[in-house]
Amino acid sequence: MNENAPLPVVLALDIGGTKTALTVADLHGARLADRTVETHADQGAQAGLKNAVDAARTLLDGREPIAVGVSTIGIPGEDAVALAPNIPGWEELALGRELALAFPQSQLRLVNDVKAAARHEHDHGALAGADPGLYLNLGTGLAAAIVVGGTVLGGRHGAAGEIGYNLRSPADVGKRDPVPLEAVVSGKAHAQRPLHEGEFLEQLAFHLVNLTIALDPERIVVGGGMVRSWEALHGPLRRALDAAVPYPPELLRAAHPYEAPLLGALALAVEAAHHPV
Template identity: 25%
Template sequence: MVAVTPSAVIGIDVGGTRIKSAVITPTGAVLDELVSPTPERIGDSIGSVVGGLVRAHLERLAARESAFDGVAAVGVVVPGVVDDVLGIGRYSSNLGWRDLDLRGHIESELDLPLAVGHDVRAGLLAEHRFGAAVGADNVVFVPLGTGIASAVLSGGRLLADPRSGEIGHVMVRPDGPPCGCGARGCLETIASARAIGRLFAQRLAVLSDTGSKTGSHTGSDTAAPSASGEPSAADVARLVEAATRGHDSAASAVSAATGPAARPSERAALEVWHEAVEALACVLAPIVVALGTETVLIGGGLVRSGETLLLPLRRAVADRLGAGLTVDVRAAALGDRAGSLGAGVLALGVAGS
């Protein structure tokens, strides 16, 4: 006898380079997944793209042995500034649109109920329903990727104002690196995965050049660059993990790595990592105090470094909180699936599940 799966929904996460979609059940079971490249200038064609993905999932499920009651709704999430209520993409630098009627374009291609939302806010909903934030009602979710954004759950309610969450553009260093938004020293120019890799390469070049002129360092000192040929945040994390063994904090490791025998790669990695953690803590601590946050969830690719990131971040945030205040800083659980699962949670909402 073939088991019948309760009505499923489809969640679609439209990113700057990839579209991740999944068919999920109300319990979070994933019945089918697809990953496809994001078409250039997707704006006006987003309806046909979403419609094509929905049809592809239905065809794939129909070809399998398992049975299910059908798809009850579709959820679509996008980055940038999103009006969840009206279903309008107010602005997305990654996807190149402004005031795009997402709901109108997509509904013209579907015969199913539709939910439209913001990728990070939806990711928090997924973590709250299926992941690391189950049972926590006061949560800040911060994925660290190409950029930095956030979402807030307060008293069990998602703060969904289109203007909220863009903490990546809080200025933390007025004389810092230029940002794509036109300002300088925004958080994401110092603490995003892209920024960490770039700043490490710049710092390493300076330290290596200084060392060669003074003769203070000899021997090979490569940073094991990523496949792209440029060092990545993951490369930096590996160096930091190696250099901090035996030290009780990133700051003490930085101090120990400033002597004449220090490897430029380790010193550069420690300095950039320490500055990123401190900048992130400077932005997170006031949010924790103002909102009474119980849990800070860190997501995105950088969280794969585990305690190499989380341990110094916990300490840096704690150092900035008032006496008696504590917060649980932990890794998000859903990884790259957070967006598509979050879109699915939105769809479950309109489907009444």
Template identity: 40%
Template sequence: MTDAVLGIDFGGTKIAVGVAAPTGELLASTRLDTDAGSGAAQAVERALRAGRELAPNPAAVGVCSPGIVLPDRILLAPNVPGWGDLRLAELVTAEFGAVPVAVGTDAKAAGLAEYTWGVLGEADPAVYLSLGTGLAAAILIGGRVLGGANGAAGEFGYNVRDRSAPDAFASGAAPLEEAVGGIGLGRRATSLFGVPTSAAQLFALAQTDSRASALVDDALDELAVHVANLAIAVDPELMAVGGGFLGAADFVLPALRRRLAQAVPFPPKVVPAHFGADASLRGALALALQALGAQPRA
């Protein structure tokens, strides 16, 4: 259909491509391996080819990626050779011609999807928390995602954990993310148990193992402090939790709610996000529809 829009979500390990109707209804989708070791160029080329197969003549294209997506580069980019040098919008335009193209950061795009079709549509302000391998937030005010002066609003994975800690962005660190994000939790669990252990495995072990439970409780309490500080600064009506940690909602949601109730003068309601693994793809589609000037709502 000629009025369909195309969305592409680039990730460090997978690429999701989808096509949607003007209403936002997902019509078709596919997934590709990023093959990060082979570099950025091949990943983009394969994704655009898959997009062309799904939507030969899209009305608009939305693309999202980790990092801060600028016209001529991607800052804070994932560990894919050449990713920081990508000009995503130019590459998409070269493939699809003079159709509206919108590019953005994956967590912010996911937050836009939650506002457009998910649980955040009636809230103002609202916050979408992407909690998983990375930590980031999309702050929505009046239905618009706050970008910030450099496109980096909500990148709270870079929060400083302690004033005496030497690790910070200037030394190449993302302190909070490295401590309580998915990779950081996996590293701490591996050290604790002496065998490779992922964050997902840690959460599963925490059901029965006291050492795992203690590690999870400690990490989530630290994470919750930073979420509470964000809530104090923004005063949101609603916070939606998405990302990989949503698979451990029985641990994550109570920890956040407990700390917010204790620390925030006006605690927001904390709910699971509507979209799971496809949140950023839905966000890319929302960007495409936004580029058309459409305002689809469930």
């Protein structure tokens, strides 16, 4: 064995609407270096991706990762990222191909950020042992992930849990371009109106209650940047669940509310390093 050979590493990125979090880890998932950079969504998809790759190269310090795990908004694929309006141009970006060019020697895995977070919270966090479990992400956007039998439900097109697209009222039925739920219930919406104003919490509670009735989960775990306002969120959501759900589940703050998507991407990178395709 060459004692001077660089330590084999994996790379994980969580590319969101406002920031990109990165970590370099060994093949067991022990983190060696971390960095966070702004996404600059207003500069477009290509600029945001280049910023993330440049930050990764700095963090890698000349090393080539065995595998790269990437979590991001929407449904990431080789040729496009579906359902990702928060970064202009992201839906048209050939994310898989671009990253394969940036890291040609690496195994590459792409995953939706909320589904990555749910997997991590189930394996190592507040959803552990819950079946079914529901992960609710309140970040720049709004989405949920459902865990059944230890597996995160993808859906036919990978869009299971994309509740940000929910209709807000019966008046929206049949409209071609209704204003989606995410427009009033998300970090972006919260930046425009305080949490204590009625519509945000009323709409969130209404849709969470209906989703809970449909799924009958054992536990709901909430993550994302808005968990910083957990005290303002918990009471109204708890009361709404208790009042209307036949079997009210537990309602908990995520164990890793801000890093779960990155940690889920890291788990995928470690898995890919040990089980390449």
